[in-house]
Amino acid sequence: MPSVSDESFRTLRPHHPHHFEFESVREVPDSHAWPDVHDHPSVEPSGPDSVPVVDLASPDAVLRVGRVCEEWGVFQVTGHGVSSDLLDRLESQIRRLFSLPTHQKFKAARSPGNISGYGLAPISSFFSKLMCDVIEEYKEVMKELAGRLMHLMLLSLGLTEEDISWAGPVRDTGDLSAVLQLNSYPVCPEPDRAMGLAAHTDSSLLTVLYQSSTSGLQVLRPEPARWVTVPPLPGALVVNVGDLSHILSNGQFRSVLHRAVVNRTRHRLSVAYICGPPAHVKVSPVEKLVGPSEGPAYRAVTWSEYLGLKGKLFNKALASIKLPREEWGDCPCSN
Ligand SMILES: C=C1C[C@]23C[C@@]1(O)CC[C@H]2[C@@]12CCC[C@@](C)(C(=O)O1)[C@H]2[C@@H]3C(=O)O
Numbered sequence: 001m002p003s004v005s006d007e008s009f010r011t012l013r014p015h016h017p018h019h020f021e022f023e024s025v026r027e028v029p030d031s032h033a034w035p036d037v038h039d040h041p042s043v044e045p046s047g048p049d050s051v052p053v054v055d056l057a058s059p060d061a062v063l064r065v066g067r068v069c070e071e072w073g074v075f076q077v078t079g080h081g082v083s084s085d086l087l088d089r090l091e092s093q094i095r096r097l098f099s100l101p102t103h104q105k106f107k108a109a110r111s112p113g114n115i116s117g118y119g120l121a122p123i124s125s126f127f128s129k130l131m132c133d134v135i136e137e138y139k140e141v142m143k144e145l146a147g148r149l150m151h152l153m154l155l156s157l158g159l160t161e162e163d164i165s166w167a168g169p170v171r172d173t174g175d176l177s178a179v180l181q182l183n184s185y186p187v188c189p190e191p192d193r194a195m196g197l198a199a200h201t202d203s204s205l206l207t208v209l210y211q212s213s214t215s216g217l218q219v220l221r222p223e224p225a226r227w228v229t230v231p232p233l234p235g236a237l238v239v240n241v242g243d244l245s246h247i248l249s250n251g252q253f254r255s256v257l258h259r260a261v262v263n264r265t266r267h268r269l270s271v272a273y274i275c276g277p278p279a280h281v282k283v284s285p286v287e288k289l290v291g292p293s294e295g296p297a298y299r300a301v302t303w304s305e306y307l308g309l310k311g312k313l314f315n316k317a318l319a320s321i322k323l324p325r326e327e328w329g330d331c332p333c334s335n
Pocket residue numbers: 010115179181200201202203204272274307310
Protein backbone atom coordinates (compact mmCIF):
# COMPACT_ATOMS: atom_id res chain seq x y z
CA MET A 1 0.00 0.00 0.00
CA PRO A 2 1.41 3.42 -0.83
CA SER A 3 2.47 5.60 2.03
CA VAL A 4 2.29 9.35 2.40
CA SER A 5 6.05 9.66 2.17
CA ASP A 6 5.86 8.95 -1.55
CA GLU A 7 7.82 12.14 -1.74
CA SER A 8 10.80 10.31 -0.32
CA PHE A 9 13.46 11.53 -2.70
CA ARG A 10 15.17 8.22 -3.23
CA THR A 11 11.99 6.61 -4.47
CA LEU A 12 10.70 9.23 -6.87
CA ARG A 13 9.65 7.78 -10.20
CA PRO A 14 8.32 9.65 -13.23
CA HIS A 15 4.53 9.37 -13.38
CA HIS A 16 4.59 7.39 -10.18
CA PRO A 17 1.08 5.95 -9.86
CA HIS A 18 1.03 6.49 -6.10
CA HIS A 19 2.28 10.03 -5.99
CA PHE A 20 -0.31 12.24 -4.42
CA GLU A 21 -0.61 15.94 -3.67
CA PHE A 22 -1.79 15.84 -0.05
CA GLU A 23 -1.88 19.60 0.26
CA SER A 24 -4.85 19.71 -2.09
CA VAL A 25 -7.27 17.33 -0.32
CA ARG A 26 -9.51 17.41 2.76
CA GLU A 27 -9.65 13.70 3.36
CA VAL A 28 -7.38 10.78 2.76
CA PRO A 29 -8.42 8.91 -0.39
CA ASP A 30 -8.96 5.14 -0.15
CA SER A 31 -5.72 4.54 -2.00
CA HIS A 32 -3.83 6.00 0.95
CA ALA A 33 -6.06 4.94 3.89
CA TRP A 34 -4.33 2.46 6.16
CA PRO A 35 -6.55 0.09 8.14
CA ASP A 36 -3.97 -0.69 10.83
CA VAL A 37 -2.54 2.64 11.97
CA HIS A 38 -3.89 1.74 15.41
CA ASP A 39 -2.69 -1.87 15.50
CA HIS A 40 -1.06 -0.99 18.84
CA PRO A 41 -1.58 2.05 21.07
CA SER A 42 0.75 5.01 20.56
CA VAL A 43 2.34 6.41 23.71
CA GLU A 44 4.17 9.63 24.36
CA PRO A 45 7.69 9.29 25.79
CA SER A 46 7.84 9.22 29.57
CA GLY A 47 9.57 7.18 32.27
CA PRO A 48 10.39 3.67 31.02
CA ASP A 49 8.89 4.61 27.65
CA SER A 50 11.65 7.14 26.93
CA VAL A 51 14.10 6.17 24.21
CA PRO A 52 17.55 6.30 25.88
CA VAL A 53 19.89 9.21 25.20
CA VAL A 54 23.63 8.41 25.05
CA ASP A 55 26.23 11.14 25.38
CA LEU A 56 29.12 9.98 23.19
CA ALA A 57 31.50 12.19 25.14
CA SER A 58 30.78 10.42 28.42
CA PRO A 59 33.27 7.87 29.79
CA ASP A 60 30.66 5.11 29.96
CA ALA A 61 29.55 5.52 26.31
CA VAL A 62 30.67 1.99 25.30
CA LEU A 63 28.77 0.38 28.13
CA ARG A 64 25.65 2.45 27.51
CA VAL A 65 25.71 1.82 23.75
CA GLY A 66 25.95 -1.93 24.36
CA ARG A 67 23.06 -1.91 26.80
CA VAL A 68 20.70 0.15 24.67
CA CYS A 69 21.46 -1.85 21.51
CA GLU A 70 20.42 -4.98 23.40
CA GLU A 71 17.41 -3.55 25.18
CA TRP A 72 16.02 -1.05 22.68
CA GLY A 73 17.78 -1.28 19.30
CA VAL A 74 17.44 2.51 19.12
CA PHE A 75 18.87 5.49 20.98
CA GLN A 76 19.44 9.21 20.60
CA VAL A 77 23.02 10.49 20.57
CA THR A 78 24.34 13.76 21.91
CA GLY A 79 27.99 14.78 22.26
CA HIS A 80 28.48 13.54 18.69
CA GLY A 81 30.36 16.63 17.48
CA VAL A 82 28.08 17.31 14.49
CA SER A 83 27.57 21.09 14.49
CA SER A 84 24.07 22.51 14.83
CA ASP A 85 24.98 24.88 12.01
CA LEU A 86 25.46 21.93 9.63
CA LEU A 87 22.15 20.39 10.74
CA ASP A 88 20.35 23.72 10.19
CA ARG A 89 21.85 24.14 6.73
CA LEU A 90 20.98 20.53 5.86
CA GLU A 91 17.36 21.03 6.89
CA SER A 92 16.88 24.29 5.07
CA GLN A 93 18.34 22.96 1.80
CA ILE A 94 16.22 19.81 2.00
CA ARG A 95 13.15 21.98 2.58
CA ARG A 96 14.04 23.86 -0.59
CA LEU A 97 14.48 20.61 -2.47
CA PHE A 98 11.07 19.24 -1.49
CA SER A 99 9.31 22.52 -2.12
CA LEU A 100 10.28 22.48 -5.79
CA PRO A 101 7.29 21.98 -8.08
CA THR A 102 6.40 18.32 -8.47
CA HIS A 103 7.12 18.20 -12.19
CA GLN A 104 10.58 19.53 -11.50
CA LYS A 105 11.24 16.94 -8.79
CA PHE A 106 10.12 14.17 -11.10
CA LYS A 107 12.79 15.21 -13.53
CA ALA A 108 15.32 14.10 -10.96
CA ALA A 109 13.82 10.61 -10.69
CA ARG A 110 16.16 7.70 -10.28
CA SER A 111 16.07 4.84 -12.74
CA PRO A 112 14.95 1.53 -11.21
CA GLY A 113 17.73 -0.32 -9.46
CA ASN A 114 19.68 2.83 -8.71
CA ILE A 115 19.72 3.26 -4.95
CA SER A 116 21.93 6.27 -4.44
CA GLY A 117 20.00 8.98 -2.60
CA TYR A 118 21.43 12.02 -4.31
CA GLY A 119 24.03 13.15 -6.74
CA LEU A 120 23.22 11.59 -10.07
CA ALA A 121 24.08 13.89 -12.93
CA PRO A 122 20.45 14.64 -13.92
CA ILE A 123 19.72 15.98 -10.47
CA SER A 124 22.54 18.36 -10.17
CA SER A 125 21.15 20.88 -12.63
CA PHE A 126 18.10 21.46 -10.39
CA PHE A 127 19.94 22.57 -7.29
CA SER A 128 22.32 25.26 -6.33
CA LYS A 129 25.90 24.44 -5.52
CA LEU A 130 25.03 25.12 -1.91
CA MET A 131 22.69 22.14 -1.86
CA CYS A 132 25.44 19.85 -3.18
CA ASP A 133 27.93 21.26 -0.71
CA VAL A 134 25.68 20.66 2.27
CA ILE A 135 24.79 17.12 1.26
CA GLU A 136 28.42 16.25 0.54
CA GLU A 137 29.56 17.82 3.80
CA TYR A 138 26.83 16.00 5.74
CA LYS A 139 27.75 12.66 4.15
CA GLU A 140 31.40 13.12 5.17
CA VAL A 141 30.47 13.98 8.74
CA MET A 142 28.00 11.06 8.91
CA LYS A 143 30.61 8.64 7.58
CA GLU A 144 32.85 9.50 10.47
CA LEU A 145 30.07 9.40 13.06
CA ALA A 146 28.71 6.07 11.75
CA GLY A 147 32.26 4.62 11.89
CA ARG A 148 32.62 5.77 15.50
CA LEU A 149 29.24 4.37 16.45
CA MET A 150 29.97 1.05 14.77
CA HIS A 151 33.21 0.78 16.71
CA LEU A 152 31.49 1.58 19.99
CA MET A 153 28.96 -1.13 19.20
CA LEU A 154 31.72 -3.65 18.41
CA LEU A 155 33.73 -2.71 21.50
CA SER A 156 30.64 -3.13 23.65
CA LEU A 157 30.36 -6.69 22.32
CA GLY A 158 33.98 -7.32 23.36
CA LEU A 159 35.17 -7.40 19.73
CA THR A 160 38.37 -5.98 18.25
CA GLU A 161 39.33 -4.95 14.74
CA GLU A 162 40.74 -8.45 14.12
CA ASP A 163 37.32 -9.95 14.68
CA ILE A 164 35.77 -7.74 11.99
CA SER A 165 38.56 -6.77 9.61
CA TRP A 166 36.32 -4.84 7.18
CA ALA A 167 35.25 -2.46 9.95
CA GLY A 168 38.78 -0.97 9.92
CA PRO A 169 40.98 -0.06 12.84
CA VAL A 170 39.21 1.13 15.96
CA ARG A 171 38.88 4.94 15.85
CA ASP A 172 39.17 4.89 12.06
CA THR A 173 36.12 5.33 9.85
CA GLY A 174 36.51 1.82 8.46
CA ASP A 175 35.27 0.79 5.08
CA LEU A 176 31.52 1.16 5.43
CA SER A 177 29.18 2.05 2.57
CA ALA A 178 26.02 4.12 2.86
CA VAL A 179 22.80 5.40 1.31
CA LEU A 180 21.29 8.78 2.15
CA GLN A 181 17.49 8.73 2.23
CA LEU A 182 15.63 12.06 2.32
CA ASN A 183 12.05 11.75 3.60
CA SER A 184 9.33 14.36 3.31
CA TYR A 185 5.98 13.85 5.06
CA PRO A 186 3.37 16.35 3.89
CA VAL A 187 0.65 17.59 6.22
CA CYS A 188 -2.26 15.18 6.16
CA PRO A 189 -5.93 16.05 6.79
CA GLU A 190 -6.57 12.71 8.56
CA PRO A 191 -3.35 11.55 10.20
CA ASP A 192 -5.14 8.69 11.98
CA ARG A 193 -6.00 7.08 8.66
CA ALA A 194 -2.70 7.49 6.81
CA MET A 195 0.85 6.22 7.21
CA GLY A 196 4.05 8.19 6.64
CA LEU A 197 6.41 5.25 6.39
CA ALA A 198 5.22 1.73 7.15
CA ALA A 199 6.64 -0.26 10.06
CA HIS A 200 9.98 -1.78 9.11
CA THR A 201 13.44 -2.57 10.36
CA ASP A 202 16.39 -1.11 8.45
CA SER A 203 18.56 -3.61 6.57
CA SER A 204 21.68 -1.70 7.55
CA LEU A 205 24.31 -2.23 10.21
CA LEU A 206 23.11 1.05 11.69
CA THR A 207 21.14 4.10 10.58
CA VAL A 208 21.75 7.64 11.82
CA LEU A 209 18.57 9.69 11.50
CA TYR A 210 18.15 13.45 11.60
CA GLN A 211 14.53 14.47 12.22
CA SER A 212 13.16 17.98 11.96
CA SER A 213 11.43 19.46 15.00
CA THR A 214 8.08 17.74 14.27
CA SER A 215 7.69 14.33 15.89
CA GLY A 216 6.56 11.32 13.85
CA LEU A 217 9.10 8.56 14.42
CA GLN A 218 7.80 5.72 16.60
CA VAL A 219 9.48 2.51 17.72
CA LEU A 220 7.66 -0.67 18.73
CA ARG A 221 8.16 -1.75 22.34
CA PRO A 222 7.00 -5.17 23.49
CA GLU A 223 4.73 -6.48 26.21
CA PRO A 224 2.38 -4.89 25.93
CA ALA A 225 3.06 -3.93 22.31
CA ARG A 226 3.01 -0.16 21.95
CA TRP A 227 4.38 2.50 19.60
CA VAL A 228 6.66 4.83 21.52
CA THR A 229 7.35 8.25 20.03
CA VAL A 230 11.00 9.26 19.61
CA PRO A 231 10.81 12.98 20.39
CA PRO A 232 12.95 15.37 18.37
CA LEU A 233 15.66 16.66 20.75
CA PRO A 234 17.47 19.75 19.52
CA GLY A 235 20.95 18.75 18.33
CA ALA A 236 20.44 15.02 18.93
CA LEU A 237 20.52 12.31 16.25
CA VAL A 238 18.65 9.01 16.37
CA VAL A 239 20.55 5.74 15.89
CA ASN A 240 18.72 2.58 14.82
CA VAL A 241 20.26 -0.87 15.04
CA GLY A 242 19.77 -2.51 11.63
CA ASP A 243 19.26 -6.16 10.68
CA LEU A 244 22.92 -6.71 9.74
CA SER A 245 24.04 -5.77 13.29
CA HIS A 246 21.34 -8.09 14.60
CA ILE A 247 22.91 -10.89 12.49
CA LEU A 248 26.53 -9.98 13.28
CA SER A 249 25.83 -9.99 17.02
CA ASN A 250 24.02 -13.33 16.73
CA GLY A 251 20.85 -11.68 17.95
CA GLN A 252 22.45 -9.96 20.97
CA PHE A 253 21.61 -6.59 19.45
CA ARG A 254 18.03 -6.14 18.24
CA SER A 255 17.08 -4.41 15.03
CA VAL A 256 14.21 -2.14 15.94
CA LEU A 257 10.80 -2.07 14.25
CA HIS A 258 9.92 1.56 13.58
CA ARG A 259 7.55 3.68 11.50
CA ALA A 260 6.77 7.32 10.76
CA VAL A 261 3.31 8.77 11.30
CA VAL A 262 2.03 11.99 9.77
CA ASN A 263 0.81 15.24 11.18
CA ARG A 264 -2.33 17.29 10.58
CA THR A 265 -0.65 20.68 10.53
CA ARG A 266 3.09 20.24 10.24
CA HIS A 267 5.22 19.11 7.34
CA ARG A 268 7.97 16.80 8.60
CA LEU A 269 11.41 16.00 7.21
CA SER A 270 13.92 13.34 8.08
CA VAL A 271 17.28 12.33 6.68
CA ALA A 272 18.47 8.76 7.16
CA TYR A 273 22.14 7.85 6.75
CA ILE A 274 21.79 4.12 6.17
CA CYS A 275 25.13 2.50 6.74
CA GLY A 276 26.23 -1.02 5.81
CA PRO A 277 29.33 -3.08 5.15
CA PRO A 278 31.32 -2.89 1.91
CA ALA A 279 29.38 -4.52 -0.93
CA HIS A 280 31.48 -7.68 -1.31
CA VAL A 281 31.53 -8.56 2.41
CA LYS A 282 29.49 -11.39 3.86
CA VAL A 283 28.07 -10.63 7.27
CA SER A 284 27.61 -13.54 9.63
CA PRO A 285 27.41 -13.97 13.41
CA VAL A 286 30.88 -13.27 14.81
CA GLU A 287 32.45 -16.51 16.03
CA LYS A 288 33.38 -15.06 19.43
CA LEU A 289 29.73 -14.29 20.13
CA VAL A 290 28.48 -17.73 19.27
CA GLY A 291 28.41 -20.00 22.30
CA PRO A 292 30.19 -23.37 21.77
CA SER A 293 26.97 -25.27 22.29
CA GLU A 294 24.80 -22.97 20.21
CA GLY A 295 26.29 -22.29 16.79
CA PRO A 296 25.31 -19.29 14.66
CA ALA A 297 21.65 -18.34 14.61
CA TYR A 298 21.82 -16.82 11.09
CA ARG A 299 23.50 -17.74 7.83
CA ALA A 300 25.97 -15.36 6.20
CA VAL A 301 24.66 -12.74 3.73
CA THR A 302 26.07 -9.78 1.81
CA TRP A 303 24.19 -6.49 2.11
CA SER A 304 22.99 -6.67 -1.47
CA GLU A 305 21.81 -10.27 -1.05
CA TYR A 306 19.94 -9.21 2.08
CA LEU A 307 18.35 -6.22 0.31
CA GLY A 308 17.14 -8.65 -2.33
CA LEU A 309 15.52 -10.78 0.38
CA LYS A 310 14.00 -7.68 1.94
CA GLY A 311 12.58 -6.70 -1.44
CA LYS A 312 10.86 -10.08 -1.71
CA LEU A 313 9.97 -10.93 1.88
CA PHE A 314 9.92 -7.49 3.56
CA ASN A 315 9.69 -7.93 7.35
CA LYS A 316 10.19 -11.71 7.11
CA ALA A 317 13.70 -11.35 5.60
CA LEU A 318 15.54 -11.78 8.90
CA ALA A 319 13.53 -14.88 9.84
CA SER A 320 14.24 -16.34 6.39
CA ILE A 321 17.98 -16.58 7.08
CA LYS A 322 17.60 -17.95 10.59
CA LEU A 323 19.20 -21.35 10.81
CA PRO A 324 17.10 -24.21 12.11
CA ARG A 325 17.98 -24.93 15.72
CA GLU A 326 19.56 -28.30 14.92
CA GLU A 327 22.15 -26.51 12.74
CA TRP A 328 23.14 -24.15 15.53
CA GLY A 329 25.67 -26.59 16.99
CA ASP A 330 26.49 -30.22 17.55
CA CYS A 331 25.88 -30.36 21.29
CA PRO A 332 22.72 -32.32 22.09
CA CYS A 333 22.05 -29.93 24.98
CA SER A 334 21.45 -27.09 22.53
CA ASN A 335 18.09 -28.47 21.39
C1 LIG B 1 20.06 0.44 0.96
C2 LIG B 1 18.77 0.51 1.15
C3 LIG B 1 18.09 0.34 2.45
C4 LIG B 1 16.62 0.65 2.13
C5 LIG B 1 16.50 0.15 0.71
C6 LIG B 1 17.75 0.75 0.08
O1 LIG B 1 18.05 0.13 -1.14
C7 LIG B 1 17.59 2.27 -0.08
C8 LIG B 1 16.55 2.89 0.89
C9 LIG B 1 16.39 2.17 2.22
C10 LIG B 1 14.97 2.32 2.75
C11 LIG B 1 14.66 3.64 3.46
C12 LIG B 1 13.20 3.64 3.93
C13 LIG B 1 12.79 2.33 4.63
C14 LIG B 1 13.31 1.12 3.83
C15 LIG B 1 12.78 -0.18 4.43
C16 LIG B 1 12.96 1.30 2.37
O2 LIG B 1 11.98 0.90 1.78
O3 LIG B 1 13.96 2.03 1.73
C17 LIG B 1 14.82 1.19 3.73
C18 LIG B 1 15.56 0.03 3.04
C19 LIG B 1 16.10 -0.96 4.06
O4 LIG B 1 16.74 -0.57 5.05
O5 LIG B 1 15.85 -2.15 3.86
